[in-house]
Amino acid sequence: MKTPICDQYGIDFPLFAFSHCRDVVAAVTNAGGMGVFGGVAFTPDQLEQELAWIDSQVHGKPYGVDIIVPAKYEGKGEKLSKAALAERVPAEYREFVAELLAAHDIEPDARGPLGAPALSGDGAQKLLDVALKHPIALMANALGVPPDYMIEEGRERGIPVAALVGAREHAVKQVAAGVDLIVAQGTEAGGHCGEVSTLVLVPEVLEAIDGAVPVLAAGGIVTGRQMAACVAMGAAGAWTGSVWLTTEEAETAPYTVQKMLAATSRDTVRSAGRTGKPSRQLVSDWTDAWLPHQGGQPPLPLPLQGMISEPALRRIDKLAATGHAGAQKLATYWVGQGVGLMNKVKPAREVVLEFIEDYVAAAERLGGSLLD
């Protein structure tokens, strides 16, 4: 394929693959797509190591970096330390989690350490500084309008900036802020998402921004036929995440991989019970413990909810891998409704090649409907 976006980014196939796993990023880039490394959970030193490794694998082929900087979070502008944020976590919430674990035969750990205040934005600029020392072809922000320094650095260095949006009006705002690439992400997406479906959001966003910048489709896309569907509607390509979680390279917790392979599209829920903002994840006893599940506990705001959920979920993942029944009931991870179509572990390169084949078949199918 030689569409405008392929020319612009120097890729063969406009499949963008978001992953926290460097192996997936390198494999997709090497297969002709665009790997995008999710850097938010790393320290600057770790990010440096990961990107250096990717550089060594892709030999100049393009890849991107995604650093999440949310527009709103508890303590924004106050420059709060982890300790100061920890004081805002009500004791009853730590008790609630301890009781939930105890009810699943997991030793209560109410006084255990809280997690780091992820997604609080303070570390994002340092991560970006690290990323900019590498030959990155794209900077993305997955939550809200990118900060000014990201857009300024991008413009200065000629690196396009992408932003994920879940609503038409957010796309308009992002374009006005100077974003170069819009990812219109439907409610079926894993992770943070809005309420509008991909099939409606993509044409709505395209209409609203009227060609100002290219639009990638995201949300539920785990096959080439779905990607082709979105290109037929006018998208420049697809942004994907969930489908890489069950690849051979992925670092997804082993029991969670088994759950994903067995899950149908109805086994996900859009819940704020992990980060404090609504994000789509596998249904489990963990998500059932929080709203919007009936009778569930109301989650804390971002980043406080993550400070209580992440340490617990990491313990759960480790125990689930050992066969602990209670932990297996609690285990969950972000994934979109496309999980219903993810039924086999494959190498990331094979996923890309299957996407291409399936895309071409879909294009021929649609073309054939006119000729028959």
Add this chain to the structure above:
Amino acid sequence: MKTPICDQYGIDFPLFAFSHCRDVVAAVTNAGGMGVFGGVAFTPDQLEQELAWIDSQVHGKPYGVDIIVPAKYEGKGEKLSKAALAERVPAEYREFVAELLAAHDIEPDARGPLGAPALSGDGAQKLLDVALKHPIALMANALGVPPDYMIEEGRERGIPVAALVGAREHAVKQVAAGVDLIVAQGTEAGGHCGEVSTLVLVPEVLEAIDGAVPVLAAGGIVTGRQMAACVAMGAAGAWTGSVWLTTEEAETAPYTVQKMLAATSRDTVRSAGRTGKPSRQLVSDWTDAWLPHQGGQPPLPLPLQGMISEPALRRIDKLAATGHAGAQKLATYWVGQGVGLMNKVKPAREVVLEFIEDYVAAAERLGGSLLD
């Protein structure tokens, strides 16, 4: 287009249009699509009149009839009269509605008549008997597995039976029950719907039933490009509903049409506050009064909820049309997220022609992505 489904149904373009308005049904059929008349709200005599009128307009061109027979409802199997069902409506619910209206400056009418127990299935067979006296080309059931008598009559007379499904496993069950056409309807659809998006559900259902019967895509589809997207994924065509509500022919309440034209895709909610089962409708003060809106009242089961909501909503529609501010805040109707793309009142025939044009452009766009 001459795809297999066009040949089978004798249509030029595989666009199925569900409408309660006979004019829309006739206009779509006459424009080369397949109008499907929603007959559930009519008496047998009324249905006879409506279908006779359609016959006089379409001159033998194919149209279908949709009669909703839900699998589960309050009082099923008990053959309860309206009066007996009315006794199951708690007085506090009638008071709740009266207070909601009073809070919107609408005279309380707590002792006013309850509505008819719609969707209770008892009248469906009589409606079907009426429909079968007309040259219908399709019988559809929009909620659950069609009753045996529908499938038997269809088989005997060679009339295909269609069923709407919102989940992969329901499609498998429907095919096993003998349905000839599956409508895979995503969560973005207006009216009763499940939780899985169209972009995920369509490939999932296609994979599950493996070519046993054709699959139409539904949910959020209001343009030809979205229909083309679904055909690229393997759907045989599209089933639509919402887009006809803002046509010139439609009998949608006038103020609700204005609300629909102004709405974005985020102005709908999947709520049981109208029928007792989750159905997608325009957000209004009415939907805000019921769960899942935070703090809302839990709705009654089907058909009891409709017995309290329909009379109130009919009064609301009438008052809203006269400019009553409170009624305008309450006014709502079933519509899908595609409402965000419905911005102009048009004749139904023009909608069909635009669908065709937009479909062809989408097919060329997707084909072009391979050639560029």
